[in-house]
Amino acid sequence: MNSEAQAAEDRFLAVVAENRLRILKVCHVYAWQPEELPDLYQEILIQVWRSLPKLKNQAYTNTWLYRVALNTAISFGRKHKARREKTISHDHAMIQQLLDAKTSGEPAADPRVAVLYQAIAKLDDMEKAVVTLFLEDLSYEQIAEVTGMTVSHAGVTLHRAKKKLSALMEGGGHE
Amino acid sequence: MNDDALKQLWQSQKFNAPSALTDAEQIARARRGVKQLEHTIFWRDIREVAVGLVGMLWFGSELFHSHSVMSLLGCWILILSFIFISATLLFNQRRVPAADPAAPMEDFIRCDLRKAEVQIRLLRSVLWWYLLPIMVGVNLFFAGSGLDLFSDLSYLFLTVGLSVFLWWVNLWAVKQTLLPLKVELESLLGQPPDVTITKPKLMKKLLLLILFTGICAVPLLWATTVTNSLPVTDRKLSDEEQIFEGFRKQHQLPALAVVVVKDGKICDRVAVGIRNVNDPVPITTNDLFHIGSCTKSMTATLAAMFIEEGKLRWNTTIVEVFPELKGKMDPRYETVTVEQLLTQRSGVPGEPPPAAWARAWKEVGTPVEQRYAFISAVLAQPPAVAPGTKFIYSNQNYALVGAMLEKIAGRSWEELITEKLFKPLHMDSAGFGVPGTKGKVNQPWGHARKFSVTLPVQRDNPPAISPAGRVHCSLDDLARYVIFQMEGERTNGLLKAETVRKLHTPPAGGDYACGWVCLERDWAGGRTLMHNGSNTMWYVVMWLAPEKDFAVIAATNIAGSGAEDGCDDAASAMIGKWLGE
Numbered sequence: 001m002n003s004e005a006q007a008a009e010d011r012f013l014a015v016v017a018e019n020r021l022r023i024l025k026v027c028h029v030y031a032w033q034p035e036e037l038p039d040l041y042q043e044i045l046i047q048v049w050r051s052l053p054k055l056k057n058q059a060y061t062n063t064w065l066y067r068v069a070l071n072t073a074i075s076f077g078r079k080h081k082a083r084r085e086k087t088i089s090h091d092h093a094m095i096q097q098l099l100d101a102k103t104s105g106e107p108a109a110d111p112r113v114a115v116l117y118q119a120i121a122k123l124d125d126m127e128k129a130v131v132t133l134f135l136e137d138l139s140y141e142q143i144a145e146v147t148g149m150t151v152s153h154a155g156v157t158l159h160r161a162k163k164k165l166s167a168l169m170e171g172g173g174h175e
Numbered sequence: 176m177n178d179d180a181l182k183q184l185w186q187s188q189k190f191n192a193p194s195a196l197t198d199a200e201q202i203a204r205a206r207r208g209v210k211q212l213e214h215t216i217f218w219r220d221i222r223e224v225a226v227g228l229v230g231m232l233w234f235g236s237e238l239f240h241s242h243s244v245m246s247l248l249g250c251w252i253l254i255l256s257f258i259f260i261s262a263t264l265l266f267n268q269r270r271v272p273a274a275d276p277a278a279p280m281e282d283f284i285r286c287d288l289r290k291a292e293v294q295i296r297l298l299r300s301v302l303w304w305y306l307l308p309i310m311v312g313v314n315l316f317f318a319g320s321g322l323d324l325f326s327d328l329s330y331l332f333l334t335v336g337l338s339v340f341l342w343w344v345n346l347w348a349v350k351q352t353l354l355p356l357k358v359e360l361e362s363l364l365g366q367p368p369d370v371t372i373t374k375p376k377l378m379k380k381l382l383l384l385i386l387f388t389g390i391c392a393v394p395l396l397w398a399t400t401v402t403n404s405l406p407v408t409d410r411k412l413s414d415e416e417q418i419f420e421g422f423r424k425q426h427q428l429p430a431l432a433v434v435v436v437k438d439g440k441i442c443d444r445v446a447v448g449i450r451n452v453n454d455p456v457p458i459t460t461n462d463l464f465h466i467g468s469c470t471k472s473m474t475a476t477l478a479a480m481f482i483e484e485g486k487l488r489w490n491t492t493i494v495e496v497f498p499e500l501k502g503k504m505d506p507r508y509e510t511v512t513v514e515q516l517l518t519q520r521s522g523v524p525g526e527p528p529p530a531a532w533a534r535a536w537k538e539v540g541t542p543v544e545q546r547y548a549f550i551s552a553v554l555a556q557p558p559a560v561a562p563g564t565k566f567i568y569s570n571q572n573y574a575l576v577g578a579m580l581e582k583i584a585g586r587s588w589e590e591l592i593t594e595k596l597f598k599p600l601h602m603d604s605a606g607f608g609v610p611g612t613k614g615k616v617n618q619p620w621g622h623a624r625k626f627s628v629t630l631p632v633q634r635d636n637p638p639a640i641s642p643a644g645r646v647h648c649s650l651d652d653l654a655r656y657v658i659f660q661m662e663g664e665r666t667n668g669l670l671k672a673e674t675v676r677k678l679h680t681p682p683a684g685g686d687y688a689c690g691w692v693c694l695e696r697d698w699a700g701g702r703t704l705m706h707n708g709s710n711t712m713w714y715v716v717m718w719l720a721p722e723k724d725f726a727v728i729a730a731t732n733i734a735g736s737g738a739e740d741g742c743d744d745a746a747s748a749m750i751g752k753w754l755g756e
Binding site for chain 2: 009012013016020021024025028042043045046047048049050051054055064067068070071072074075078110112113116124125126129134135136137145146147148149153157162166169
């Protein structure tokens with residue numbers, strides 16, 4: 001194997017290792033069924049592998065990765081929509097189970113996380129992305145960069161999404 | 176929960192990767208994934224090119240078989256349509272570049288939206304860019320194939336009906352999947368749903384449909400005005416041929432041929448039309464026709480030769496020839512004679528036993544073995560009436576006579592009749608079964624009409640009943656046979672005159688002699704001998720007027736009432752011309 005290919009592989013593995021948690025969180029936001037999650041995760045890695053050679057400036061790796069992960073997740077959701085509509089909609093218990101399954105060896109996940117996911121699941125794809133990016137602690141500028149919105153539009157969308165989210169979470173708390 | 180608390184909660188999550196993979200496996204998977212993506216795109220393109228290619232090859236091959244301008248034009252339109260359709264599909268797939276997953280999300284979604292819009296436009300207009308050129312081509316192709324107007328109309332309605340169905344399926348797909356997708360993508364982009372997308376009005380749909388049908392019907396109108404007035408033969412028809420061409424068209428026959436015998440010579444022959452409706456090669460006066468039951472008198476003649484040779488008697492019984500079947504056959508058949516079989520007075524039912532008939536179609540063994548198995552089963556069935564009491568027309572009688580001759584001579588009926596009848600009469604074109612080469616139009620094809628569509632077919636009855644009706648030959652050769660039958664009544668030749676007269680004489684109180692129907696006709700100056708023959712895909716009729724030393728034979732390569740009427744018209748025209756009736 002030549003050194004260029006070796007370098008590409010090393011770079012890919014480094015990016016994946018560094019961003020595994022980020023990718024998994026995106027997967028949990030967009031993949032609802034336990035059996036979908038590994039597929040989505042794999043799909044994102046494939047797109048990362050495909051797009052990585054085109055990424056020249058290392059400084060943008062962070063926002064670049066979110067773009068790839070979120071775009072892939074949204075397309076994935078559309079592709080599997082038919083299947084999803086046939087199966088039951090995700091619910092609290094399923095998400096808890098999903099999270100528990102993924103945290104084997106760890107203490108059981110905070111039940112509030114499940115409530116949060118359930119609320120996020122009710123947002124539209126763009127709002128999900130904005131909220132995820134906000135929770136991931138990205139700035140408005142960075143959110144705008146990932147989504148392609150203007151900074152002010154990103155702010156408005158996030159504000160609206162957060163309002164929806166807290167309403168949903170409160171509503172969910174009384175269930 | 177405030178923002179910070181939420182973020183803290185979010186970031187407290189810990190996950191394991193969905194599957195523990197080594198680095199090498201990770202890379203391998205990624206590579207495989209990319210390859211799969213490329214494969215998917217490659218095969219999608221191949222699929223679309225392949226559809227076009229298959230269509231092109233199919234109709235391209237028809238180019239070599241088609242002889243009418245209209246069919247050729249239809250073929251070319253179809254070939255170009257398939258190229259155009261493949262190109263349209265490929266072009267539209269490439270018109271919107273694949274979305275870059277690393278693009279900002281809104282750009283990515285916009286790209287998907289554009290794709291959906293292109294797809295919607297394609298599916299909505301499928302009637303025009305996909306279905307119309309194909310259906311126009313198909314209708315041209317069929318219209319040029321020399322079918323009748325009713326068949327052409329059936330094809331038109333079939334193609335339009337199919338188009339409407341496909342159009343509806345496409346519109347349904349747009350409504351069910353693409354429009355909701357478009358609305359979803361637009362709302363993700365914060366755009367109001369496009370209000371210009373409304374359902375096409377019913378009236379508009381109807382108008383489009385009428386327009387579509389109108390365009391599809393153009394070839395048909397052309398066909399009715401052009402091909403029907405222009406004979407498919409390129410040559411100019413004589414005035415006399417025009418008369419027969421008129422009969423042919425009136426009765427919707429692929430071909431019509433007639434030959435006339437007067438004073439021991441062939442004096443007239445006409446052949447108009449085509450060998451095969453899907454491959455309109457003009458028929459010629461030398462072409463072969465399947466003569467069906469006109470074979471029967473030939474088998475009777477062969478039996479008469481055996482009688483003159485002393486190998487057989489008119490009153491030889493079945494059990495004399497087949498003593499081994501005694502006990503297996505119905506005892507009432509044991510004393511049935513050759514003469515009773517030839518005059519169809521054996522009591523054998525008209526329909527064959529179903530199981531034996533089904534087995535005959537399988538054609539197991541040599542023709543001799545097939546016939547022996549068949550007649551054994553026929554004889555095992557009870558007779559329909561007491562032997563010798565009543566005329567019942569049955570192919571089985573002649574299959575029985577054929578099998579008897581085979582048993583006596585130890586040779587096949589085919590060999591015997593070729594050697595003893597066809598060769599001495601110089602009936603060199605005579606053969607058995609379907610005329611011509613399988614799949615080739617080097618001779619006429621028979622035709623079957625299914626659901627008003629005329630289809631060329633190369634099929635025949637099983638060899639078990641060959642002695643009753645599986646000979647084919649040119650009409651000239653059949654005329655030579657007819658001349659022998661008429662001259663044979665007067666002079667000794669292949670048979671003694673008295674033997675021929677015996678063959679032509681029905682039993683007292685009947686009309687059916689040995690393979691001949693005997694009727695009185697004024698135009699014939701009294702006695703006529705006639706027989707017709709059809710294996711349901713051909714029709715031939717022979718009329719012999721021995722008193723006037725005149726005969727006429729008419730033939731067509733289709734069966735049914737149209738064939739019978741057409742041949743009667745043709746024969747009548749010749750009787751009028753030559754006998755002044």
